[in-house]
Amino acid sequence: MVDFQGQSFIFWTSAALLTLSVPIAIIYAFIVDNYLKGLMVIVYLSAGLFIAFVPNWPWLNRNKPNWQPDTAYKDPAQENKKKDLNKRRKN
Numbered sequence: 157m158v159d160f161q162g163q164s165f166i167f168w169t170s171a172a173l174l175t176l177s178v179p180i181a182i183i184y185a186f187i188v189d190n191y192l193k194g195l196m197v198i199v200y201l202s203a204g205l206f207i208a209f210v211p212n213w214p215w216l217n218r219n220k221p222n223w224q225p226d227t228a229y230k231d232p233a234q235e236n237k238k239k240d241l242n243k244r245r246k247n
Contacts (some may be wrong), residue, residue, distance in 0.1 A: 159216075159217050159218070159219045159220055159221060160219070160220065160221065161218075161219045162216035162217055162218070165216070166209045166216065169205075169209075170205050170209065170232060173201060174198075174201070175200070177198050177202075178195060178198065179196040180197060181194040181195065181198050182194060182237070184197055185197075
């Protein structure tokens, strides 16, 4: 699972690159006089972004949040073990 800062980085990087790819694709398609090649610029960039950001890469998970421990549920078996250990220590 990617942390919050990694998610923000992915969002803004993807938005910026996809926004920049449209004018680049239009200019390229105009120069080569082929609409399909301009469309392929956007498709290749989208595929590259998919490969770069969809898997859970370690470099996207550098700032793990420190969650508080879950104290709402206590396992009865663990509680019994703790009680048994405390009784043994006292004896």
